[in-house]
Amino acid sequence: MPLSEILFWFLTALALFSALMVVFSDNPIHSVLWLIMVFFAISGHYILMNAQFLAIVNLIVYAGAIMVLFLFVIMLMNMNTDAEPQKSQWMRIAAAVSGGALLLILVAALKDNAGAVSRTSGEGSIGLIRNLGKVLFTDYVLPFEISSVLFLSAMVGAVVLGKREKNSKPVNH
Amino acid sequence: MMTLLFTMDLLLVLEKFLLIGAVISFALVVAMYTTYAERKIAAWMQDRRGPNRAGPLGLLQPVADGVKLFFKEEIIPIASNRFLFVLGPALAMITAMLTSAVIPWGEYIEVLGRKVNLQIADVNIGILYVFGVVSMGVYGIMIGGWASNNKFSLLAAVRGASQIISYELAMGLSLISLLMMTGSLSLKTIVEQQMNGSWNIVYQPLGFLIFIICVFAECNRTPFDLPEAENELNFGYHQEYSSMKLGLYLFSEYVNMFISSAVMATLFFGGYDIPFVDESALAASWGPNLTALFCFMALFAKVLFFLFVFIWVRWTIPRFRYDQLMDLGWKKLIPLALANMIITAVVMLLIKN
Numbered sequence: 381m382p383l384s385e386i387l388f389w390f391l392t393a394l395a396l397f398s399a400l401m402v403v404f405s406d407n408p409i410h411s412v413l414w415l416i417m418v419f420f421a422i423s424g425h426y427i428l429m430n431a432q433f434l435a436i437v438n439l440i441v442y443a444g445a446i447m448v449l450f451l452f453v454i455m456l457m458n459m460n461t462d463a464e465p466q467k468s469q470w471m472r473i474a475a476a477v478s479g480g481a482l483l484l485i486l487v488a489a490l491k492d493n494a495g496a497v498s499r500t501s502g503e504g505s506i507g508l509i510r511n512l513g514k515v516l517f518t519d520y521v522l523p524f525e526i527s528s529v530l531f532l533s534a535m536v537g538a539v540v541l542g543k544r545e546k547n548s549k550p551v552n553h
Numbered sequence: 554m555m556t557l558l559f560t561m562d563l564l565l566v567l568e569k570f571l572l573i574g575a576v577i578s579f580a581l582v583v584a585m586y587t588t589y590a591e592r593k594i595a596a597w598m599q600d601r602r603g604p605n606r607a608g609p610l611g612l613l614q615p616v617a618d619g620v621k622l623f624f625k626e627e628i629i630p631i632a633s634n635r636f637l638f639v640l641g642p643a644l645a646m647i648t649a650m651l652t653s654a655v656i657p658w659g660e661y662i663e664v665l666g667r668k669v670n671l672q673i674a675d676v677n678i679g680i681l682y683v684f685g686v687v688s689m690g691v692y693g694i695m696i697g698g699w700a701s702n703n704k705f706s707l708l709a710a711v712r713g714a715s716q717i718i719s720y721e722l723a724m725g726l727s728l729i730s731l732l733m734m735t736g737s738l739s740l741k742t743i744v745e746q747q748m749n750g751s752w753n754i755v756y757q758p759l760g761f762l763i764f765i766i767c768v769f770a771e772c773n774r775t776p777f778d779l780p781e782a783e784n785e786l787n788f789g790y791h792q793e794y795s796s797m798k799l800g801l802y803l804f805s806e807y808v809n810m811f812i813s814s815a816v817m818a819t820l821f822f823g824g825y826d827i828p829f830v831d832e833s834a835l836a837a838s839w840g841p842n843l844t845a846l847f848c849f850m851a852l853f854a855k856v857l858f859f860l861f862v863f864i865w866v867r868w869t870i871p872r873f874r875y876d877q878l879m880d881l882g883w884k885k886l887i888p889l890a891l892a893n894m895i896i897t898a899v900v901m902l903l904i905k906n
Contacts, residue, residue, distance in 0.1 A: 409637075409699065416692075436681045444688025445721075448695065448714055455699050455707060509678060509738060 384428055391428070395421035408454045412447055419443040433509040564667070572673055576653050584807035585615040587860055594864045622800035630793050634700040641697025642794065642801035648690040649808040655679045656815050657741045658852065659825050659845040660832070671845060672741060679740040680732070683816060684725060687771060690809075691717050694780065697802070698790035709789040712875065713780030717771055719882040724767035726890035727760045730897035731820060744824035748832060752823045759893045761821045763886055765862075768817065770882070772809045775867040779875055814859035818852055825852040 398417035405411045419442045426435035516524050589604065589612070596603025604611035629638055659671035676682060691714045698710020731753060735743045747753060754761050770777040781789035791802040818824060825848035826832070836844040873881070 409634075413637075413696075432676065432678045433681070436678050436685045439685045440681070440688050444685065444691070445718060448688075448691050448718060451695055451699075452711060452714070455695075456711065509681075 387424070388428055391421045391424040395425070409451070412450050412454060415450075416443050416447050419447070430508070431512075433512055568667075568669055569673060572669070572671070573654075576658070576673065577650055580650065580653055580808055580811055581804075583811050583856075584804060585619070587807045587810060587864075588618065588804075589615045590860065591864050591867070594861070595868045598865075598868045619800070622797050625796040627796040627798070628793075630702060632702045633793065634702070637696050637700035638793075639798070641693055641700055642791075642798045642805075643693075644696060645690070645693030645805040646801045646808070648686055648693060649805040649812065651686045651689075652683050652812045652816065655682050655740055656812070656819055657744055657824060659849045660836075660841070662842045662845045663840075671849070675739060675741050678738050679743075680728060680738045680820075684721070687717075687724075688721060690771070693802075693805070694790050697794070701790075701793035703793050705786045705788075706790050706792050709780045709786045709792075712786075713773060713790060716773075716777065716779060716878060716882075719879060720767040720770035720777075720886075723763055723882060723886035723890050724771070726887060726894060727763035727767065728820070730760050730890075730894045731757050733894070733897055733901060740819050740824070744819055744826065747823040748826045752821065752826070754821045757821065757893075757897070759889070760897075761817075763890050763893070764821070765817060766881075766886065768813045769863070769866065770878075772806060772813060772863075774806070774810070774863055776870045776873050777878060778872060779878060810860060810863050811856065814856040814863070815852070817859055818855035822855050825849060827851040 395418055398414045398421060401414040402411045402418065405414060419438060423435040423438045423443075426432070426438060592614070593603045593611070595601075604614040607613040607617045629635060654673040655676060657672040657675070661668050661670050663669070694713040694717075695710045698706040698713070701707075732738065734753070734756060735746055737743060737746075743753075769775075773780050780786075786792075791799055794802060827835075827847060828851070832844060832848065835847070
């Protein structure tokens with residue numbers, strides 16, 4: 381077995397195991413830490429596909445920034461095993477059905493695109509930063525800019541929501 | 554197939570292992586003596602003598618400190634999360650070390666007719682790798698602070714993490730203008746460009762200023778050492794730690810200082826470039842090994858200078874208040890970095906046309 385294949389199976393097993401642990405951990409902090417492991421495993425997959433830029437951006441943005449915010453919220457709300465609210469039976473069934481539907485769509489989409497599945501070894505250079513930048517700023521420049529406007533509006537919305545109203549009394553420091 | 558792959562690359566693997574070992578032990582020794590330098594320089598600035606009992610001029614003081622920490626009793630609080638409590642300091646140290654992988658310490662040396670690159674990994678995303686590792690550094694603080702199960706530790710950890718995330722943004726933006734000029738993310742290429750032209754500090758003084766301020770914040774050094782603000786938070790996120798686990802936290806700060814000094818020297822001050830000397834001519838007359846040694850010494854001199862600046866600032870400037878810290882990061886440094894980026898872009902376009 382070539383080295384890249386061993387790595388592939390190792391990373392796959394790691395990603396699946398960590399993803400399951402995210403769901404089954406009792407402690408929400410442990411869930412977040414397992415989710416970080418999932419991101420690391422996926423970044424490993426990106427590197428196997430020679431997409432170094434995607435790999436490192438995945439780590440910086442998801443594992444580095446977003447997960448820290450998750451940790452913030454969980455730590456400050458002091459969520460523990462005992463504090464976990466019990467959901468009703470109907471809620472669980474609804475969650476299972478919608479999750480199953482999403483899985484079905486993902487499997488169907490992957491099945492149609494069989495070419496993408498076989499392309500896993502270290503070939504192809506689209507993931508290198510130079511090529512990715514060129515493609516993003518020439519062929520896909522409109523969607524790229526539109527999505528950045530979307531982010532901007534989300535940011536403005538967050539600032540507006542977070543801002544204290546002018547005539548309300550400031551909190552004592 | 555596997556055995557073929559391994560026999561072919563065995564020498565390379567061995568070479569890299571030796572290099573990693575050398576870089577890490579060097580970083581540790583330098584960090585050790587930075588603690589000594591910190592105390593000596595502080596003493597000098599405050600008109601005291603500083604450590605002078607252990608060995609000549611107190612030179613064995615860091616060894617004594619290390620031995621003391623190792624022999625202290627190891628205490629894990631009973632209400633803490635054991636695994637995460639141990640993981641915290643380990644992560645802090647590991648992330649401090651990881652960055653050293655992409656820094657070029659010199660061009661190459663020849664050992665037994667083999668060309669050995671003095672860089673552990675020349676990846677084409679060099680700087681982004683540094684950012685990735687820096688953003689992982691938050692976890693050492695957060696996990697340690699939370700696992701201690703102490704409200705002061707938790708508050709300090711949240712402070713530290715939000716400080717690091719906030720200053721990462723300005724740091725990234727200040728580097729964009731530099732990257733627009735170099736056109737490459739690889740640290741080796743950036744150094745080579747500076748060897749042929751002039752140092753980047755000449756073109757990007759504002760970018761460097763923003764970068765060094767952010768580095769101070771990322772290393773939790775004064776004036777940004779709020780996670781350790783002892784008059785507000787007792788001792789900060791490592792309050793519950795004792796023995797070598799505390800040692801690892803304190804020590805990782807010095808390793809971080811060393812590595813980030815090396816990054817600053819590489820990005821803005823020519824890396825291993827010896828000023829006013831043509832290295833290729835030197836290599837032709839003295840051979841590559843001696844040249845590499847001198848290049849490394851040039852880099853090390855720059856690093857020592859930055860380490861001195863770190864210590865100098867610590868004993869000169871008082872600590873910021875927390876809202877001032879956030880104000881500086883979000884409302885001053887980020888707009889300044891954006892302006893610097895736009896100015897650089899305009900000037901580059903004007904020169905091109």
